[in-house]
Amino acid sequence: MQSIEDRLAAIEKKIMDKSFLENKGLGNEVGYYIFDYSPKDELYVRNHIAYLKEKANKSGFGIKIIEYDLYNIVIDLLRERGYLQKCFDFEKLKGIDYTFEAIIKMLRLTSKSNLLVNHIVQNTTSNSVVFLTGVGKCFPFVRSHNVLNNLHQALDSVPVVMFFPGEYSGQELRLFGTIKDDNYYRAFRLV
Numbered sequence: 001m002q003s004i005e006d007r008l009a010a011i012e013k014k015i016m017d018k019s020f021l022e023n024k025g026l027g028n029e030v031g032y033y034i035f036d037y038s039p040k041d042e043l044y045v046r047n048h049i050a051y052l053k054e055k056a057n058k059s060g061f062g063i064k065i066i067e068y069d070l071y072n073i074v075i076d077l078l079r080e081r082g083y084l085q086k087c088f089d090f091e092k093l094k095g096i097d098y099t100f101e102a103i104i105k106m107l108r109l110t111s112k113s114n115l116l117v118n119h120i121v122q123n124t125t126s127n128s129v130v131f132l133t134g135v136g137k138c139f140p141f142v143r144s145h146n147v148l149n150n151l152h153q154a155l156d157s158v159p160v161v162m163f164f165p166g167e168y169s170g171q172e173l174r175l176f177g178t179i180k181d182d183n184y185y186r187a188f189r190l191v
Contacts, residue, residue, distance in 0.1 A: 002191075004037060004038070004041045004044060004045070007035075007037070007191050008044075008045065008048040010191040011035065011048070011052060011190060011191060012052060012055070012056075014190060014191055015052075015056070015063075015065075015129055015159070015161075016061060016063075020159055021063060021129075021159065031159040031160070031188075032148065032151075032152060032159075032160050032162075032187040032188070033159065033160065033161045033162070033187055033188050033189070033190040034161070034162050034164050034168045034173070034187045034188070034189060034190065035161055035162070035163050035164065035189075035190040035191065036164045036165075036166055036167055036168040036173075036189070037163070037164070037165060038165070038177070039136060039165040039166065039176050039177070042136070042165055045163060045165075046133070049067060049131060049133060049163065052065060053065045053067060053131070056129075062127060063127055063128060063129055064125065064127060064128045064129070065128065065129050065131055066123070066124055066125070066128045066129070066130050066131065067131040067132075067133055068119075068120050068123075068130065068131070068132055068133070068134075069133045069134035069137075070116065070132060070133070070134040070135060070137070070138045070142050070147065071134035071137035071138040071142075072134060073116055073119055073120075073134075074103070074107065074116060074138055074141070074142060077107055077115055077116065077119065078103070078106065078107070081106070083103075083106050086102075087099055087102065087103060090102050100140060100141040103141045104141055109141065109142060109143075109146055110146055112150065112153075114146065114147075114150045116142065116147065117147065117150040117151050117154055117155075118154075120132075120151060120155065121151070121154045121155050124155060124157075124158060126157060126158065127158075128158050129158060129159050129160075129161065130155070130158055130159070130160040130161065131161050131163065132147065132160065132161065132162040132163065133163045135162065135163065135164055135165060135175070136165040136166075136175065136176065139175055144162065144164065144173055144175070145173070147162075148162065148187065161190055162187070166178075168187075168189060170189060
């Protein structure tokens with residue numbers, strides 16, 4: 001097994017590869033990738049993502065890395081719609097489970113009109129690579145399978161990489177190495 005340092009170092013070469021940038025995976029499927037890592041490496045991974053963004057976005061490579069922190073987007077969407085304080089009130093009055101369900105409904109996170117996915121699609125430009133982060137921070141109200149499945153149907157023009165604190169077997173995701181998602185994914189392991 002490669003070290004986290006070696007795997008992170010391999011990302012730069014991979015995202016600069018012509019076939020990756022053409023956004024076609026095996027069998028000409030849309031290029032969706034998962035970079036799984038141990039949750040203990042979270043801060044190291046975040047720092048490397050910042051390094052990659054700065055290097056790619058300031059270079060003349062002709063691509064732009066756009067990072068979407070799912071948790072930050074959720075907070076921003078709740079704040080913009082005047083729901084953030086309501087969520088705090090819901091949690092005090094009705095508990096965390098009720099609050100999670102309210103957030104899912106407010107942001108339509110399980111529907112095709114998912115506000116999180118719409119935000120990503122509307123703010124993604126051509127010649128970019130999308131990095132999805134913050135997966136662990138927004139669990140359980142944002143589920144990776146909902147994001148990937150809805151985004152896969154709406155965004156097929158650029159490669160998408162989800163940074164996942166857990167394990168990806170090639171077919172199933174285990175958040176934090178323990179929480180199993182019962183969905184099949186059509187995504188490739190990045191490295």
